Amino acid sequence: MPKRLLLSAALFALLSTPALAQATPPTPEQAAQVIERLLPGVGDPNVENEITYGTLPPSLPLRLDGRFEVLAALRTTTNRGQFVTHRIFLRTDLPADQAQEALRRVLTGGGWRALPGQGQPFGFVSPQAPSSSAFYREGEPNFILNANSAERGGKTELDLNLNVVPREQIESFQRLIFSVPRSSLPSLKPLPGATIRVGYTQNFPNGTLSSAHVQTDRSANEVFSFYSAQLKAAGWKARTDTTDGPLRVVTYSLTDLNGREALGTLGLRPWEKEGGYVLTVSVQGFKP
Structure with missing residues (x-):
């Protein structure tokens, strides 16, 4: 059977199924015309x-x-x-x-x-x-x-x-490949079930900074732990954990793209006006 007729027959069968809402099933000629469009x-x-x-x-x-x-x-x-x-x-x-x-x-x-x-x-x-x-x-x-x-x-x-x-x-x-932006900051997947608006992600000669507004009913500790776990999985090692009122900041040591030691940070604070939390993550001390 010619290829065009095979395709027409396949589409005819598809369009004839009850799952598709239509007044009447197509004729082979109509199916062929649809194929010509698709x-x-x-x-x-x-x-x-x-x-x-x-x-x-x-x-x-x-x-x-x-x-x-x-x-x-x-x-x-x-x-x-x-x-x-x-x-x-x-x-x-x-x-x-x-x-x-x-x-x-x-x-x-x-x-x-x-x-x-x-x-x-x-x-x-x-x-x-x-x-x-x-x-x-x-x-x-x-x-x-x-x-x-x-x-x-x-x-x-x-x-x-x-x-x-x-x-x-x-x-x-x-x-x-050698001219595109690179960073020692990993990709941080979104918190499941949360509404997330990425504020900005900027790459500088000596570091990268990214921020996001995360709206969720989860606790600050759950949100922080979710993102911190991703940094640790990427090889970041927590060094200091500082809390000042509603603000929490953890610093990390890591090895940058060039094999040198670099500094990483993850910060979180509640956003009373909008709800949820504002988070920032950064890596400093490297030249990509």
Whole structure:
């Protein structure tokens, strides 16, 4: 059966299910017209679309573990193979932030590298921050990969877009690695159930400072312990713990990006007017 008819039949079956609200099921012709809108270049003799379900194309340098369910993979070829793009639809039970981290570990373990500016952010992270990441991989051919995720229906859906790129583009990525901001301050994931507004995160020649307003019913000690545990997991060692009225500040020693000793701090104070707490975290004494 021609590929276009296969796609039409699949979409016809999908749109005919009771789960989708519609007055009447589509005809095969109507389904084909919808496909022409959803898939790039259907009907163009210079464009070829190929869909596989439930598995990754073996030609891709992409291997996932059992935490990720492959829904479908779309391969689009234009100009007789001159341009090739892939789109992979995944689903997982992991929350969006954990899904992105799990994907990062799988990719970097398989030879992919994070694109400059696309790695883990540093400082406080808001739950409302877009959950996306980007990577590149050298080889024959070279690839770039963009991963976007969103939580829906108790699961996380991931949309991976892979493009084959020339060697010159990979070389430009590698040059940028040494010019993007870096920091010895780790990324601090948000407190579950809290409303978090990140005030600012600034990188200076000799340090980084980040602040956030955390609105929650939890106690000050619970909030402080949640973020302090993440710093300790990143290798920060608590040295002093000072309380002055409602203000609490802990200092830490750490090893910076260049292997030197640096000073870290975490401070918390209640915000009576807005509710919740204002937190600041900093690292000082290094030059990235």
